[in-house]
Amino acid sequence: MGCLLSTGKLVTSCLQESVTSTWFYAYLTGIAQRVKQTYNLPLVLIVDNASIHRSKKMADYRELLKTNFSTNLYFIPAYSPELNRIEMVWKQMKYYWRDFQVMTADKIEQWVEKVSNQFGKEYMFTF
Numbered sequence: 001m002g003c004l005l006s007t008g009k010l011v012t013s014c015l016q017e018s019v020t021s022t023w024f025y026a027y028l029t030g031i032a033q034r035v036k037q038t039y040n041l042p043l044v045l046i047v048d049n050a051s052i053h054r055s056k057k058m059a060d061y062r063e064l065l066k067t068n069f070s071t072n073l074y075f076i077p078a079y080s081p082e083l084n085r086i087e088m089v090w091k092q093m094k095y096y097w098r099d100f101q102v103m104t105a106d107k108i109e110q111w112v113e114k115v116s117n118q119f120g121k122e123y124m125f126t127f
Helices: 021-039 056-069 085-097 105-118
Strands: 002-004 010-012 043-047 071-075
Touching: 002 085, 010 105, 021 043, 021 056, 021 071, 056 071, 085 105
Parallel strands: 043 071
Antiparallel strands: 002 010
16 A cells, blocks of 8 residues: 655555555554644545445545544546556556566565655656
């Protein structure tokens, strides 16, 4: 899972099981808390139409994010990955930055963390 902040900071989280609405809410809460503490500004999150983003449970969570963290979610149009900045990051990672070798789940997680930590320094692209 990943989030590309307008500051250029890449925030990723790796897990090897299915992502649920509850897990996604916890992930967004962590980002919202960090943004609120660091910048004390409202947060706007642009998300795609994945089922976990649109679930009934997530609708309740969206209200909690709005109330507790001044965080609003906006949805890009369906089938528009070109509008989703994080999809561009994943494409770069998959096709241009990755070493072409077989990787275990642990190696993939380490590599994603490395890219996340070095994003904007060693790993860059412009829009």
